Amino acid sequence: MDELESEAYLQQPSVVELTARLRQAMVPVEPSAAFVRSLGRELVAASRRTRRLSPSVRRGILIGAAALGSVASVAGVLTVVLLRRRSHLGRSVAG
Amino acid sequence: MENLSDSELIARAREEPELFGLLYERYVAQIYRYHYYRTGDVQDAEDLTARTFYRALQAFPRYEDRGYPFVAWLYRIAHNVVANMLRDRSRRSAVPLEAVATIAAPGWEPHAETERREENESLLAAVRRLPPERQQLLILKFVEGMSNAEIGRILGRTEGAVKSLYHRTLIALREELADERKGEAR
Numbered sequence: 001m002d003e004l005e006s007e008a009y010l011q012q013p014s015v016v017e018l019t020a021r022l023r024q025a026m027v028p029v030e031p032s033a034a035f036v037r038s039l040g041r042e043l044v045a046a047s048r049r050t051r052r053l054s055p056s057v058r059r060g061i062l063i064g065a066a067a068l069g070s071v072a073s074v075a076g077v078l079t080v081v082l083l084r085r086r087s088h089l090g091r092s093v094a095g
Numbered sequence: 096m097e098n099l100s101d102s103e104l105i106a107r108a109r110e111e112p113e114l115f116g117l118l119y120e121r122y123v124a125q126i127y128r129y130h131y132y133r134t135g136d137v138q139d140a141e142d143l144t145a146r147t148f149y150r151a152l153q154a155f156p157r158y159e160d161r162g163y164p165f166v167a168w169l170y171r172i173a174h175n176v177v178a179n180m181l182r183d184r185s186r187r188s189a190v191p192l193e194a195v196a197t198i199a200a201p202g203w204e205p206h207a208e209t210e211r212r213e214e215n216e217s218l219l220a221a222v223r224r225l226p227p228e229r230q231q232l233l234i235l236k237f238v239e240g241m242s243n244a245e246i247g248r249i250l251g252r253t254e255g256a257v258k259s260l261y262h263r264t265l266i267a268l269r270e271e272l273a274d275e276r277k278g279e280a281r
Contacts, residue, residue, distance in 0.1 A: 006258065006262045009266075010265075015265055018265060018269060019265070021215075022218065022222075022233065024215065025214075025215035025218050026219070026233065026234065026237035026238045028128060028238050028239070028240075029131050029238075031140070031141065031144065035141050039123070039141075039148065040120065040123070042145075043148055043152060044116040046149070046152055047112035047116065048113060050152070050156075
């Protein structure tokens with residue numbers, strides 16, 4: 001539909017009537033003030049929780065946990081090695 | 096803070112997530128109206144508005160300003176949210192959408208208004224049978240009073256394309272109403 005055709009179409013009485021009906025039926029409605037307030041409060045509370053666990057904080061927690069895990073596993077391996085060595089030494093002395 | 100542009104407010108809200116509340120205040124009524132005219136029901140409109148803003152809050156850290164208005168991003172989320180709900184509802188029950196989506200006008204209305212209200216309801220039910228993008232176009236044009244250029248920025252189309260889509264929408268709506276009248280006459 002080209003420009004002229006579409007302008008002519010918009011001037012047709014039945015289309016003018018249809019757009020008038022649309023204008024009458026599709027009026028701006030407003031949400032209730034109570035709903036807007038309550039959802040607003042919930043969203044701000046949720047955004048605070050997001051802030052507490054912002055990406056940098058989450059990254060920090062992850063790195064810290066990974067570091068602790070590594071230290072724990074190294075300590076575990078060392079403990080096992082030391083215990084084995086001690087029991088081996090004990091057996092040698094007894095023999 | 097209210098005087099900040101959307102881009103400025105978005106930048107601030109990235110540092111202080113509580114400021115998302117100001118973006119919410121700016122657009123809650125617009126998103127509510129979108130859902131109201133897509134579903135025709137106050138409860139659904141409230142539920143879908145809440146879902147839209149919760150999803151927006153979750154996705155906000157990944158939001159990228161690509162030159163479209165912020166509200167265009169919110170409308171995209173709103174579109175997905177309402178599409179999911181309508182799909183779930185159609186799977187769960189065989190109740191026709193028009194029956195679900197009849198606008199519940201609160202309060203008593205004078206008798207003289209009844210006929211006009213019924214006409215409006217049948218027109219809005221016909222609007223709700225149009226494809227989602229055409230519904231959105233009518234909502235932006237008639238409910239929000241936007242120009243074709245403003246609608247184009249939200250839909251990501253040129254002004255000419257919006258004009259053409261508008262004309263095709265009116266033709267489709269007229270046909271929809273004519274089919275309805277034929278159905279009633281039978």
